[in-house]
Amino acid sequence: MQEKLEGMNAASWAEGRHALIRWYQDHQRALPWRESPDPYTVWLCEIIMQQTRIHQGLKYWNTFINTWTDVHALAAAPLDDVLKAWQGLGYYSRARNLHRAAQAIAFERGGVFPETAEAWKAIPGVGPYTAAAIASICFNEPVAAIDGNVLRVISRYRDIQDPIDRPIGRKQVAAFATEWIHPTKAGTHNQAVMELGALICKPTSPLCSACPLESTCLNAQSDSSGTPVPPVKQGKTKVKSVQLVFNVVTNGAHVWMRQRPAEGIWGRLWEFPSQERPLESELPAVPPTEANFSSTAVRSRSVWGEPFEHILSHRRLLCRFVIWHIDGAPDLKDGVWMPWSEAESKARPRAIDRCWERLEKSCSALGNP
Ligand code: SF4
Incomplete structure (x- = not known):
């Protein structure tokens, strides 16, 4: 050398x-x-x-x-x-x-x-x-x-x-x-x-x-199975783990979507209202969100599918969906109550998009009260 x-x-x-x-x-x-x-x-x-x-x-x-x-x-x-x-x-x-x-x-x-x-x-x-x-x-x-x-x-x-x-x-x-x-x-x-x-x-x-x-080249190898060559790397900084629950509030035909703020992850993309909380925590009686559900009957609430991992550059998300099947329409403080067909046209994070078709099918099967 x-x-x-x-x-x-x-x-x-x-x-x-x-x-x-x-x-x-x-x-x-x-x-x-x-x-x-x-x-x-x-x-x-x-x-x-x-x-x-x-x-x-x-x-x-x-x-x-x-x-x-x-x-x-x-x-x-x-x-x-x-x-x-x-x-x-x-x-x-x-x-x-x-x-x-x-x-x-x-x-x-x-x-x-x-x-x-x-x-x-x-x-x-x-x-x-x-x-x-x-x-x-x-x-x-x-x-x-x-x-x-x-x-x-x-x-x-x-x-x-x-x-x-x-x-x-x-x-x-x-x-x-x-x-x-x-x-x-x-x-x-x-x-x-x-x-x-x-x-x-x-x-x-x-x-x-x-x-x-x-x-x-100062590092040319005579055969490609030889000693590993640089580059030297010091390694990445620690990735933070976050547990995230998406609340899919639907009456079968409509679903609650909200647009995320411009700043932060998934800026301006549309999501089911999400919260950072333990995936296995007990489900409350009504969706744990800011909307008013007092005059809306919750017909059923159920955890949907298996939890899954979604990796971002600086976060490791453990995600899960919860479906809230309700009567009528909720009184929303933010977001839009929209038909599934309209929700389909919105730009969504990949973490939601990967499950979209199966989720929509499950929700449509619940029927429109
Ligand atoms: S390490 Fe091998 S492949 Fe890379 S620049 Fe040198 S000779 Fe080329």
């Missing part, structure tokens, strides 16, 4: 970069936003693909491009329609920011997209990685875009021993990536490193013998 380190110089980095770009030109996956990259399609792609696998994100990207063909159309769309189109992707703050960003670009910038990474960072929902990716891909600005794939590839390539999930390791990756970026083919270079991370320099078994960087 020492011998290799001493031999590592600007010439070998340039050689690696050249090999990387040639490899990308021959091996990149055919993806629609790569055909003729423009700021609208690339920006949509970068926002949708965050924390998302390509085959899943592609479907959403197509929906957005076909429904809102340009930034003006997206800016004019009701936020609820955008959230509905986003349903199932999770991390709904991305959809809300996407909509705010479209409005900022359409209404405050006359539809003109920023051209530099610095200017992109002022757009809602656009962080340093996304800003650099768009500015380099669409405007060829020589800035390094650093996502999880790039952190892994470069920490191996340069044998960075400090944790890449901490500032100390990330800074070293950023310093090298900035120096390494191709001065005139920045967009291609950034995409090539990311593609290499996705296809060759994989998290657990890097395919070094097929890698264009093999001859200049």
Whole structure:
């Protein structure tokens, strides 16, 4: 390793970069936003693909491009329609920011997209990685875009021993990536490193013998079953566990839905009124919610299905549904008493959506008193 380190110089980095770009030109996956990259399609792609696998994100990207063909159309769309189109992707703050960003670009910038990474960072929902990716891909600005794939590839390539999930390791990756970026083919270079991370320099078994960087990499393995290579990670902060009960209040035909506040998890999505409380606690006589049920007969109350786990980035939810079958309509303080067909059209959290069809069936079977 020492011998290799001493031999590592600007010439070998340039050689690696050249090999990387040639490899990308021959091996990149055919993806629609790569055909003729423009700021609208690339920006949509970068926002949708965050924390998302390509085959899943592609479907959403197509929906957005076909429904809102340009930034003006997206800016004019009701936020609820955008959230509905986003349903199932999770991390709904991305959809809300996407909509705010479209409005900022359409209404405050006359539809003109920023051209530099610095200017992109002022757009809602656009962080340093996304800003650099768009500015380099669409405007060829020589800035390094650093996502999880790039952190892994470069920490191996340069044998960075400090944790890449901490500032100390990330800074070293950023310093090298900035120096390494191709001065005139920045967009291609950034995409090539990311593609290499996705296809060759994989998290657990890097395919070094097929890698264009093999001859200049400080961690190349002679076979992919060899010693595990960096990156070094320090590990995530503790995830909090929460027990959450969804109260499905229905008369069979109608159901109580409420829209969550804009801030916090599932902002502006529609849910059955929920509460944090032990899943096994005894059920009270009327739904334990803020509505007034004094003049409404509760015909039955029952726990529905099995408890299930739903993982968010910083919380582990243990969820369960309770069905409250009532006569008539409750006196609501918030939310809307609506037919199931209307509730179906609302954007919902994935934790509810995954059980929606079976829940609706169970409630319809109760009958409409
Ligand atoms: S040679 Fe191996 S470890 Fe180095 S960048 Fe390529 S795949 Fe990753």
